[in-house]
Amino acid sequence: SQQGEEDPQALSIQEGENATMNCSYKTSINNLQWYRQNSGRGLVHLILIRSNEREKHSGRLRVTLDTSKKSSSLLITASRAADTASYFCATASMDSNYQLIWGAGTKLIIKP
Amino acid sequence: EAGVTQFPSHSVIEKGQTVTLRCDPISGHDNLYWYRRVMGKEIKFLLHFVKESKQDESGMPNNRFLAERTGGTYSTLKVQPAELEDSGVYFCASSQDEIGQLEQYFGPGTRLTVT
Numbered sequence: 001s002q003q004g005e006e007d008p009q010a011l012s013i014q015e016g017e018n019a020t021m022n023c024s025y026k027t028s029i030n031n032l033q034w035y036r037q038n039s040g041r042g043l044v045h046l047i048l049i050r051s052n053e054r055e056k057h058s059g060r061l062r063v064t065l066d067t068s069k070k071s072s073s074l075l076i077t078a079s080r081a082a083d084t085a086s087y088f089c090a091t092a093s094m095d096s097n098y099q100l101i102w103g104a105g106t107k108l109i110i111k112p
Numbered sequence: 113e114a115g116v117t118q119f120p121s122h123s124v125i126e127k128g129q130t131v132t133l134r135c136d137p138i139s140g141h142d143n144l145y146w147y148r149r150v151m152g153k154e155i156k157f158l159l160h161f162v163k164e165s166k167q168d169e170s171g172m173p174n175n176r177f178l179a180e181r182t183g184g185t186y187s188t189l190k191v192q193p194a195e196l197e198d199s200g201v202y203f204c205a206s207s208q209d210e211i212g213q214l215e216q217y218f219g220p221g222t223r224l225t226v227t
Binding site: 048101104 | 147154168216
């Protein structure tokens with residue numbers, strides 16, 4: 001089965017800087033979604049990008065999708081301490097019966 | 113609007129015992145999903161209910177796991193008998209959408225520790 005892979009596994013930056021996380025996947029998809037998990041909390045949906053879209057914005061978040069390279073990136077601009085969390089990408093495709101297939105996540109630490 | 117709730121938040125049991133996890137989806141969401149994250153590994157799909165029917169249970173690891181959703185409202189996931197490798201965080205999610213076109217709303221998870 002396909003599997004999203006995020007890189008880096010961990011990222012530590014200063015508050016105010018931009019953070020970029022990448023996700024790669026293996027098979028064709030219908031959409032790709034990014035989620036955030038704060039320590040001890042549930043997963044929070046951030047943004048969904050469909051396979052026919054190349055870029056989406058939501059507040060300080062910018063997601064790109066390159067289906068030819070089977071990759072996506074999540075950019076968080078002007079990072080804040082509250083952005084400290086683990087970030088996961090998940091893909092949905094008809095081939096996998098629209099199950100969400102998850103990556104291992106990127107642990108982001110924002111230093112004050 | 114209440115979000116997805118899960119109970120308990122944390123359960124510690126001994127190998128061989130039985131544990132039942134509960135998930136209450138967002139009201140009106142026909143689709144309910146169970147996922148599991150074992151320590152150090154990625155989140156894995158377990159199964160998907162549409163109302164009370166199991167739409168896809170291909171991710172269930174073995175027959176020690178039994179999920180139900182009687183009446184199409186809340187769902188339970190029973191592990192019997194529990195093994196050490198069942199330890200992890202079990203997430204439940206609900207959605208209005210059956211084919212993954214819309215976001216899924218996740219509960220806080222139940223952390224299961226099998227000793």
